[in-house]
Amino acid sequence: MKCPYCHHIDTQVIDTRVSEEGNVIRRRRRCADCDKRFTTYERVELVMPVIVKKNGSRTEYESNKLRASFMLALRKRPVSAEAIDSAIQRIEEKLLSSGEREIMSVHLGELVMHELKRLDKIAYIRFASVYKSFKDISEFAEAIQEVNVDNKPSKNK
Known part of the structure; x- marks a missing residue:
């Protein structure tokens, strides 16, 4: 030094x-x-991967943008701040542990959808409708059916 x-x-x-x-x-x-x-x-200096958007542009990862997405999807839903913090932390840990210098925004969106599905099914549908750009009611119905299938108890007990 x-x-x-x-x-x-x-x-x-x-x-x-x-x-x-x-x-x-x-x-x-x-x-x-x-x-x-x-x-x-x-x-320790942890470097989050750069986010590569669908159009090919690159942007720095911003935790506050991720939090804003969660807060919008979970607006007026009974989910604690601690649960939201934990979900964001799990996503950030996955990004860091991947070792990748760049990550596609589509992959980040999938991580968010996975966490929202665990937290709140309604928030998951809200986020998925915007993220996947639902064009008609049938796409909503498919997403709801997917959530319902995931909620059914297995018969193999």
Whole structure:
């Protein structure tokens, strides 16, 4: 680490501490040349994949856009904020664990639909109707039938 005062390259770590949350390491350093002390912080930098839209354009992943989609679909539905946070966290974990640098917006939409189906069937239908651009009532009926089939208890008990 280069000294911020004299720009000498040789600095020594004299103390290391982990934050209470465990996600940041604080290091006190001393410059071997000018003997001044300074603090550095080390934290993990997680890079979400870039979202590739249907038209081929690329945009940065934005957690607040994902949350807004959930909130719109779940408007006036009895779903807790904790459940929404958990669903968003599961999606973000899947995006990070994929290791991909880019992800198609269609795939992200499928992840959202999967989570909404788990949270609230009405919200799932709302989101699917816009996401899949339903053109007539038969497409709504198919989506409702899909949800109903998923809700039926299995006979193999």
